Amino acid sequence: MQAFSNSDHDKNLEINFNLTRFKDYLYSNRYSQNTIKTYVDALRVFFFFHHSKRIEALNVEDVIAFNVQYILPKNLSSSYQNQVINAIKLFYKNQFHRSMNITTLERPRREKRLPNVLSKTEVKAILEAPVNLKHRAMLSLIYACGLRRGELLNLTLKDVLSERNLLFIRQSKGKKDRVVPISNKTIEMLREYYKAYQPKIWLFEGQKPSEKYSERSIQLVLNNAVAKVKINKPVSLHWLRHSYATHLLESGTDLRYIQELLGHSSSKTTEVYTHVSTKNLQQIRSPFDDL
DSSP states (O other): OOOOOHHHHHHHHHHHHHHHHHHHHHHHTTOOHHHHHHHHHHHHHHHHHTTTSOGGGOOHHHHHHHIIIIITTTTOOHHHHHHHHHHHHHHHHHHSOOOOOOTTSOOOOOOOOOOOOOOHHHHHHHHHOOSSHHHHHHHHHHHHHTOOHHHHHTOBGGGEEGGGTEEEEOSOTTSOOEEEEOOHHHHHHHHHHHHHHOOSSBSSBOSSTTOBOOHHHHHHHHHHHHHHTTOOSOOOHHHHHHHHHHHHHHTTOOHHHHHHHHTOSSHHHHHGGGGTOOTTGGGOOOGGGGO
8 A cells, every 4th residue: 555645745734735725715715615615525625636846836727637538537517617717717806816717618508408397297296206295295395386405404493474474494505585376275284293393493304403414315215116116217306396397387477476476586597498388389280290
C-alpha cells in the first residue's frame, strides 16, 4: 500500500481550508444545502484534478483542461459541466477577488427532456400500496399538492391551514413562499395520520420525536410501493409532482394557475407539461386512418 505523502497531506489541507471558507460564504448568503453540496463537491474534484498547482494559481486554461480531460471522457452530463463552471466562477470571485472569465469554454446546451408522467391508475396503485399510514400520507400529499421532496419534509404542523383548506409552503426553491389548496379528502387523511402518530414539530417525523423524516427514507418508501404494484419504471418522487401538473392540465386547469401551484418562476418551465399531456394528442386523427 502506497504511503500518504507530505505533498498529499498539504494538498488536502489547502483544499479543505479553501472549501471551508467558501462553504461558510455560501451558508451565510443563504444558498440552499443542495447548492452548497453541489458546488463544494464539484470544486473538490476540480482542485484534486489539478493537484500539482496551487489553488490560487489555477486559471481559465486549467478549467478547459478539466473539461477536456475529465468531464468529457467520463461522459458527464452538461448539467454537471455547467454546475462546475458556476462553482468555479463564484469561488474565484469570492475567495480571490478575480474574475474567472470562461468565455472560451462554450456552455453546453441543456438537454431538453420531457418530464416523466404516470397515469392516474398507476398513481392510485402506488398511493394505496403502503400499509403504513404515515408512508401512505407522505406519498399522497406529494401528489395531492404537487410538492417537491424537500417541501414535504420541511412542512410543520402549523403549515396545514385546515380551516382555509390551504397548505403553506415556506421558502421553497428560489426562497419563495406559496400556498396551495388542499381538499377535504386530503385534510381528513392528515387528521387520521395525526391522531395515530402525534408529530411534535415536523408534519412528518422520523423514528426520533421532533426529528425530520429523511430524504433517503421517503425515497425507499416510494421504491417499495412501486415494486409492490409491479410498475417496471424508475419512478422517483418528482414523477408524482410531474403527474400532478399533467393531470391538472388534462382536467382543464389553466397553465397560469398550474405555474403558481408549482412555484415556477417562469411560465416556460410549466409549458413543458403541454408536451406530455395526452388529452389533445389522443384526439388527433392520423391521415393513415383516412386511406
